[in-house]
Amino acid sequence: ELKVEQNPLFLSMQEEKNYTIYCNYSTTSDRLYWYRQDPGKSLESLFVLLSNGAVKQEGRLMASLDTKARLSTLHITAAVHDLSATYFCAVGGSGGSNYKLTFGKGTLLTVNP
Amino acid sequence: DTGVSQNPRHKITKRGQNVTFRCDPISEHNRLYWYRQTLGQGPEFLTYFQNEAQLEKSRLLSDRFSAERPKGSFSTLEIQRTEQGDSAMYLCASSLVGGAANEQFFGPGTRLTVL
Secondary structure, three states, rough: OOOEEEOOOOOOEEEEOOOOEEEOOOOOOEEEEEEOOOOOEEEEEEEEEOOOOOEEEEOOOOEEHHHHHHHEEEEEOOOOHHHHHEEEEEOOOOHOOOOEEEOOOOOOEEEEE | OOOOOEEHHHHHOOOOOOEEEEEOOOOOOOEEEEEEOOOOOEEEEOOOEOEEEEEEEOOOOOOOOOEOOOHHHHHHEEEEOHHHHEEEEEEEEEEEEOOOOOOOOOOEEEEEEEE
Protein backbone atom coordinates (compact mmCIF):
# COMPACT_ATOMS: atom_id res chain seq x y z
CA GLU A 1 0.00 0.00 0.00
CA LEU A 2 1.34 3.40 -0.99
CA LYS A 3 2.10 5.69 1.93
CA VAL A 4 2.97 9.36 1.64
CA GLU A 5 4.65 11.29 4.41
CA GLN A 6 5.14 15.01 4.53
CA ASN A 7 7.28 16.96 6.90
CA PRO A 8 7.07 19.19 8.63
CA LEU A 9 3.33 19.17 9.28
CA PHE A 10 3.45 22.70 10.68
CA LEU A 11 5.78 25.43 9.53
CA SER A 12 5.89 28.96 10.85
CA MET A 13 8.15 31.19 8.83
CA GLN A 14 9.15 34.78 8.80
CA GLU A 15 8.80 36.78 5.65
CA GLU A 16 11.83 36.77 3.36
CA LYS A 17 13.12 33.47 4.77
CA ASN A 18 13.63 30.26 2.81
CA TYR A 19 12.42 26.80 3.70
CA THR A 20 11.75 23.36 2.24
CA ILE A 21 8.85 20.95 2.63
CA TYR A 22 9.64 17.28 2.12
CA CYS A 23 7.45 14.56 0.69
CA ASN A 24 8.49 10.92 0.95
CA TYR A 25 6.56 8.04 -0.53
CA SER A 26 6.82 4.31 -0.07
CA THR A 27 6.42 2.64 -3.47
CA THR A 28 7.45 3.31 -7.04
CA SER A 29 5.67 6.11 -8.80
CA ASP A 30 6.53 8.54 -11.55
CA ARG A 31 3.78 11.03 -10.90
CA LEU A 32 3.85 13.52 -8.09
CA TYR A 33 1.60 16.50 -7.58
CA TRP A 34 1.68 19.49 -5.29
CA TYR A 35 -1.53 21.22 -4.30
CA ARG A 36 -2.32 24.29 -2.24
CA GLN A 37 -5.40 24.59 -0.04
CA ASP A 38 -6.62 27.76 1.63
CA PRO A 39 -8.85 27.42 4.72
CA GLY A 40 -12.31 26.17 3.81
CA LYS A 41 -11.41 26.02 0.13
CA SER A 42 -10.66 23.30 -2.36
CA LEU A 43 -7.32 22.24 -3.74
CA GLU A 44 -5.43 24.29 -6.29
CA SER A 45 -2.94 22.46 -8.48
CA LEU A 46 0.56 23.90 -8.22
CA PHE A 47 2.94 21.46 -9.88
CA VAL A 48 2.91 18.17 -11.73
CA LEU A 49 6.20 16.26 -11.71
CA LEU A 50 6.42 13.31 -14.06
CA SER A 51 10.01 12.16 -14.25
CA ASN A 52 13.12 11.69 -12.19
CA GLY A 53 14.96 14.95 -11.82
CA ALA A 54 11.97 17.04 -12.81
CA VAL A 55 12.10 20.59 -11.48
CA LYS A 56 9.37 23.17 -11.83
CA GLN A 57 9.22 26.74 -10.59
CA GLU A 58 6.44 29.24 -10.21
CA GLY A 59 7.17 32.50 -8.48
CA ARG A 60 8.63 31.82 -5.04
CA LEU A 61 7.88 28.09 -5.17
CA MET A 62 10.05 25.41 -6.71
CA ALA A 63 9.30 21.69 -6.72
CA SER A 64 11.58 18.80 -7.56
CA LEU A 65 11.31 15.04 -7.83
CA ASP A 66 13.81 12.26 -7.16
CA THR A 67 12.08 9.02 -8.04
CA LYS A 68 15.03 6.89 -6.95
CA ALA A 69 14.93 8.34 -3.45
CA ARG A 70 11.10 8.52 -3.59
CA LEU A 71 11.36 12.10 -2.49
CA SER A 72 9.92 15.39 -3.63
CA THR A 73 10.68 18.80 -2.21
CA LEU A 74 8.80 22.07 -2.32
CA HIS A 75 11.18 24.96 -1.76
CA ILE A 76 9.93 28.34 -0.69
CA THR A 77 12.13 31.31 -1.44
CA ALA A 78 11.76 34.64 0.37
CA ALA A 79 8.37 33.80 1.80
CA VAL A 80 5.55 36.32 1.77
CA HIS A 81 2.30 36.34 3.73
CA ASP A 82 0.25 35.36 0.66
CA LEU A 83 1.91 31.95 0.69
CA SER A 84 0.23 31.06 3.99
CA ALA A 85 -1.86 27.94 3.25
CA THR A 86 -1.75 24.16 3.57
CA TYR A 87 0.39 22.41 0.99
CA PHE A 88 -0.23 18.80 0.02
CA CYS A 89 1.81 16.43 -2.00
CA ALA A 90 0.00 13.61 -3.74
CA VAL A 91 1.47 10.57 -5.41
CA GLY A 92 -0.05 8.82 -8.37
CA GLY A 93 -0.43 5.07 -8.25
CA SER A 94 1.51 2.83 -10.57
CA GLY A 95 0.36 0.36 -13.16
CA GLY A 96 -3.37 -0.27 -13.03
CA SER A 97 -3.85 2.20 -10.18
CA ASN A 98 -2.29 5.14 -11.93
CA TYR A 99 -5.50 7.14 -11.70
CA LYS A 100 -5.54 7.18 -7.89
CA LEU A 101 -3.88 9.89 -5.84
CA THR A 102 -2.59 9.22 -2.35
CA PHE A 103 -2.13 12.41 -0.37
CA GLY A 104 0.16 13.33 2.47
CA LYS A 105 -1.30 14.91 5.59
CA GLY A 106 -0.34 18.36 4.43
CA THR A 107 1.97 21.06 5.70
CA LEU A 108 0.30 24.08 7.29
CA LEU A 109 2.48 27.03 6.39
CA THR A 110 2.13 30.30 8.24
CA VAL A 111 4.21 33.24 7.09
CA ASN A 112 4.56 35.92 9.73
CA PRO A 113 5.53 39.55 9.09
CA ASP B 1 -16.94 29.11 -15.14
CA THR B 2 -15.58 25.94 -16.74
CA GLY B 3 -14.17 24.33 -13.60
CA VAL B 4 -15.51 21.47 -11.52
CA SER B 5 -18.67 22.43 -9.65
CA GLN B 6 -20.29 20.78 -6.65
CA ASN B 7 -23.65 21.23 -4.99
CA PRO B 8 -24.59 21.86 -2.33
CA ARG B 9 -21.57 23.56 -0.82
CA HIS B 10 -22.74 22.87 2.72
CA LYS B 11 -25.12 20.29 4.11
CA ILE B 12 -26.23 19.87 7.69
CA THR B 13 -28.26 16.80 8.45
CA LYS B 14 -29.39 14.72 11.37
CA ARG B 15 -27.98 11.30 12.02
CA GLY B 16 -29.89 8.64 10.15
CA GLN B 17 -30.95 10.86 7.26
CA ASN B 18 -29.94 10.31 3.65
CA VAL B 19 -27.99 12.94 1.72
CA THR B 20 -27.03 13.29 -1.92
CA PHE B 21 -24.28 15.44 -3.42
CA ARG B 22 -23.78 16.37 -7.04
CA CYS B 23 -20.59 16.96 -9.02
CA ASP B 24 -20.32 18.45 -12.50
CA PRO B 25 -16.85 17.84 -13.95
CA ILE B 26 -15.00 19.87 -16.52
CA SER B 27 -16.97 19.20 -19.67
CA GLU B 28 -14.43 17.27 -21.73
CA HIS B 29 -13.07 15.25 -18.81
CA ASN B 30 -14.04 11.59 -18.88
CA ARG B 31 -12.60 10.61 -15.50
CA LEU B 32 -14.34 11.65 -12.31
CA TYR B 33 -13.19 11.03 -8.74
CA TRP B 34 -14.64 11.37 -5.27
CA TYR B 35 -12.43 12.01 -2.25
CA ARG B 36 -13.21 12.62 1.39
CA GLN B 37 -11.23 15.01 3.56
CA THR B 38 -11.50 15.21 7.33
CA LEU B 39 -10.10 18.00 9.46
CA GLY B 40 -6.33 18.12 9.47
CA GLN B 41 -5.94 15.32 6.93
CA GLY B 42 -5.28 15.03 3.26
CA PRO B 43 -8.02 13.89 0.90
CA GLU B 44 -8.68 10.15 0.78
CA PHE B 45 -9.74 8.41 -2.40
CA LEU B 46 -13.28 7.01 -2.39
CA THR B 47 -14.14 6.02 -5.94
CA TYR B 48 -13.66 6.88 -9.56
CA PHE B 49 -15.49 6.67 -12.87
CA GLN B 50 -14.28 6.49 -16.41
CA ASN B 51 -17.20 7.72 -18.46
CA GLU B 52 -20.22 6.05 -16.82
CA ALA B 53 -18.35 3.01 -15.48
CA GLN B 54 -17.40 2.96 -11.81
CA LEU B 55 -14.01 1.28 -11.90
CA GLU B 56 -12.90 1.26 -8.29
CA LYS B 57 -14.36 1.72 -4.86
CA SER B 58 -12.20 2.23 -1.81
CA ARG B 59 -12.78 0.09 1.27
CA LEU B 60 -13.63 3.42 2.94
CA LEU B 61 -16.84 3.36 0.93
CA SER B 62 -19.18 1.31 3.07
CA ASP B 63 -22.43 -0.09 1.70
CA ARG B 64 -24.17 3.06 2.93
CA PHE B 65 -22.39 4.98 0.20
CA SER B 66 -23.31 4.81 -3.45
CA ALA B 67 -22.08 6.81 -6.40
CA GLU B 68 -23.40 7.06 -9.91
CA ARG B 69 -22.49 8.74 -13.14
CA PRO B 70 -25.42 7.77 -15.31
CA LYS B 71 -24.58 9.44 -18.59
CA GLY B 72 -20.87 9.89 -18.14
CA SER B 73 -21.31 13.54 -17.28
CA PHE B 74 -22.34 14.62 -13.78
CA SER B 75 -22.06 12.31 -10.79
CA THR B 76 -23.95 11.89 -7.55
CA LEU B 77 -22.73 10.56 -4.23
CA GLU B 78 -25.41 9.36 -1.84
CA ILE B 79 -24.91 8.52 1.81
CA GLN B 80 -27.71 6.58 3.46
CA ARG B 81 -28.38 6.52 7.19
CA THR B 82 -25.73 9.12 7.90
CA GLU B 83 -23.52 8.79 10.96
CA GLN B 84 -21.55 11.46 12.79
CA GLY B 85 -18.36 9.91 11.45
CA ASP B 86 -19.48 10.84 7.94
CA SER B 87 -18.94 14.52 8.73
CA ALA B 88 -16.24 15.66 6.32
CA MET B 89 -15.55 17.62 3.17
CA TYR B 90 -16.46 15.60 0.08
CA LEU B 91 -14.36 16.60 -2.88
CA CYS B 92 -14.93 15.80 -6.52
CA ALA B 93 -12.20 15.95 -9.14
CA SER B 94 -11.99 15.28 -12.84
CA SER B 95 -9.28 14.55 -15.36
CA LEU B 96 -8.80 13.69 -18.99
CA VAL B 97 -7.85 10.17 -20.02
CA GLY B 98 -4.80 10.14 -22.21
CA GLY B 99 -3.17 13.18 -20.71
CA ALA B 100 0.32 12.25 -19.65
CA ALA B 101 -0.06 13.91 -16.32
CA ASN B 102 -3.55 12.68 -15.44
CA GLU B 103 -3.79 15.96 -13.58
CA GLN B 104 -6.87 16.07 -11.41
CA PHE B 105 -8.79 19.30 -10.99
CA PHE B 106 -10.81 19.65 -7.84
CA GLY B 107 -14.16 21.24 -7.19
CA PRO B 108 -14.97 23.45 -4.20
CA GLY B 109 -16.26 20.54 -2.15
CA THR B 110 -19.40 19.81 -0.16
CA ARG B 111 -18.99 20.15 3.58
CA LEU B 112 -21.23 17.67 5.39
CA THR B 113 -22.08 18.05 9.05
CA VAL B 114 -24.01 15.23 10.69
CA LEU B 115 -25.61 16.20 13.99
